Amino acid sequence: MPQVQLSAVRFDYPDPAPTASGLLSGIDLDIDDGQYVCLVGNSGSGKSTLLRLIAGLLRPDAGIIRIGGVDVDGVPPHRRDVAMVFQGDALYPHLSVARQLSVGRAQTNVRDSTRLSDIVRSTRIEGLLDRFADGLSGGELKRVGLAKALIRNAGVRLLDEPLSGIDASHRQSLADILIEVHQRGGGVTLHVTHDGQEAVRVADSIAVLHDGRIVQRDNPEVLLDKPEHRATCRLLTPWGLNEFAFTPASKSRSNQIQLSKLPDQDMNTAPTVCILPQAVSVECIESSSTPANVPATLQRVGGDRWAIVGNLVRRASNRFTVSLPIHTHDRSDEAGTKALLRFTVADHDGSMKSAEPGRTVRMVFADDAVHFFDADGWRQDVH
């Protein structure tokens, strides 16, 4: 039996006026005991709202939330088996960290000091106990907030952006703390973030929230290999993802796909292709074969690969930036624009070593680096 189960949960805030489809428009999510799940979604997609619904701080408009198999409708937050770490947890500025933790103790009736010192150790705040909240760094505040939440020995930990605002060098150690806390504490962790790469690092399983629904839920490897929705592709490959609108191939020229760029908002309602930044190979070709000013075309080669031709703009180590002549549907730029394609390639044989900007290059991508999505954003197989 799932430890946390959401069935057809709907919610919209009454003010401002609810939207036609609703902020959360039918959430189904099962989390088994022992699972560390990340919920990823863009800013404003409703991630924190979903945590608040599970914690009992908000009530769904429709649907059922079960914790430990029990429908918790009407059960107040303190009676749910849940501990929540809020974004920017509020601590009392005039109390020492030790005192803040004891406030938590009194409220939750935890008298077991061995457990308390265990929490202090696992969140690595031993050296902070006599400090005051005002003087703590962002990362230290996060760790104290986590410790406060853990004092409540709950079966479900809800973490709202626990790593945001932490510099890169401390993120990894705080991520390790979260995983360790999960493993020691057992139960369920539901961690929300807008950072897909953070989710890939920490989660056993990732749920992608988009347009009020979970559009894909699986382990990180499956999501990276086979994104079922372009939201998955965008969220899990945020940096260096090359995305174009495409014109579906006609039957007679089914091995060629014409690419174009649309204004940002239209990229959400057109068929698009996402080309991951890793290319399988790149080679210089004779410039006479450059289709100058011919719109960029993705071409099927060898049955299981795609190729595209462009001009080398920049080379930095094994990272290449290539420009493509491309159709634009933006009226402000009737003449067409050049899209930039960025990718990284291992130049094993050194054949690109002397490649100068301006050279015409052909890039060849494996099938699994090229993902097609229909106008609604769902995966589409293009043969």
Ligand SMILES: Nc1ncnc2c1ncn2[C@@H]1O[C@H](COP(=O)(O)OP(=O)(O)OP(=O)(O)O)[C@@H](O)[C@H]1O
């Ligand atoms: N109390 C509220 N009343 C009205 N609207 C709200 C309220 N709280 C949040 N919202 C709106 O609901 C939407 C979802 O907010 P929510 O905080 O759940 O998103 P999120 O995915 O967690 O975003 P972020 O990643 O930026 O924290 C946002 O448009 C937000 O402005």
